[in-house]
Amino acid sequence: MAIRFELEDLNMRPDPEPLLTEMIHAAAYRDNTVGLNRFCPVENTDKIDRQVLHSYLRNYYTPERMVLAGVGIEHEQLVECARKHLLGVEPVWGSGQSRDVDRSVAQYTGGIVKVEKDMSDVSLGPTPIPELTHIMIGLESCSFLEEDFIPFAVLNMMMGGGGSFSAGGPGKGMFTRLYLNVLNRCVCLSVQGVAEQSSLASSHGWLHLLKANTLCFTSAYSA
Numbered sequence: 001m002a003i004r005f006e007l008e009d010l011n012m013r014p015d016p017e018p019l020l021t022e023m024i025h026a027a028a029y030r031d032n033t034v035g036l037n038r039f040c041p042v043e044n045t046d047k048i049d050r051q052v053l054h055s056y057l058r059n060y061y062t063p064e065r066m067v068l069a070g071v072g073i074e075h076e077q078l079v080e081c082a083r084k085h086l087l088g089v090e091p092v093w094g095s096g097q098s099r100d101v102d103r104s105v106a107q108y109t110g111g112i113v114k115v116e117k118d119m120s121d122v123s124l125g126p127t128p129i130p131e132l133t134h135i136m137i138g139l140e141s142c143s144f145l146e147e148d149f150i151p152f153a154v155l156n157m158m159m160g161g162g163g164s165f166s167a168g169g170p171g172k173g174m175f176t177r178l179y180l181n182v183l184n185r186c187v188c189l190s191v192q193g194v195a196e197q198s199s200l201a202s203s204h205g206w207l208h209l210l211k212a213n214t215l216c217f218t219s220a221y222s223a
Contacts (some may be wrong), residue, residue, distance in 0.1 A: 003045045011041065011117075017210065020136045023113040024208055026137050033106040034204070054093035059101060061091070106204040108140050132192055138208035144200040151199060152207065160209075161195030178209075 010018060022038055027081040029035030040048070070088075142148040160176020161183075182194045192212040199206055 003040055003048070004042065007042055007045075009038065011075050011222055015133045016117075018113075020210065023115070024136045026079075027111040027113045028105050028108060028140070028206055029204075030109040031109050032109075033102075035106075035109070057091070057093040059099055063091075065101075068166055081215055106201070108204065108206070110140075132212045134210070134212050136208050136210045138206045141198065141200070141205045141207050143205045145202055148203075149200065152200070152205070156196060156198045156207065159209075160198035161193070 025038070026035050068078070068082055141152050157174065159178050161178035178194050178196060191212075194212070195210050197208055197210065199208070
């Protein structure tokens with residue numbers, strides 16, 4: 001029941017960015033690695049039991065896949081605490097033989113994922129939330145281990161972005177590329193907001209634009 005509630009709450013939120021992030025992964029890396037579902041599909045909720053949870057923990061929560069970090073504590077004291085409370089303690093899911101974990105490298109495929117949603121009955125007050133189309137467009141970039149990582153980080157800052165609101169006061173990104181060339185020039189398209197984001201990992205990376213305007217689709221496209 002808790003999982004179903006979380007999924008229903010996720011789908012009813014006015015802010016679709018968590019779902020769009022899931023969709024852009026599915027479009028960019030279709031059916032592999034980071035493109036697989038991060039949120040549990042509704043049809044799988046009844047299949048989750050104690051055995052499934054213990055099997056997952058036994059396979060993925062292993063010492064070689066974990067790190068221990070401490071802030072405001074001496075290194076020797078942290079090591080001593082780790083040895084006292086972690087070494088020699090068998091987890092509740094047992095210590096049986098774990099299977100080999102898939103270590104496949106993300107394969108960029110590109111594609112389109114689109115969902116039509118009715119948000120007419122979703123409101124946080126007497127004023128209804130405008131029905132907007134949210135579009136995320138992604139382009140393959142580089143990992144954070146490549147030389148082009150810094151140029152892409154600079155590009156991210158230059159693109160900027162934000163919501164369509166009245167100007168006023170410094171620090172609102174009013175002179176970034178997306179403000180000057182999209183929000184300030186596409187009034188006729190009813191653009192409510194646009195922003196550029198980057199997602200970088202050790203084996204892959206991409207940058208994507210998130211745009212909202214007055215239609216009623218949620219879609220993610222990765223070229």
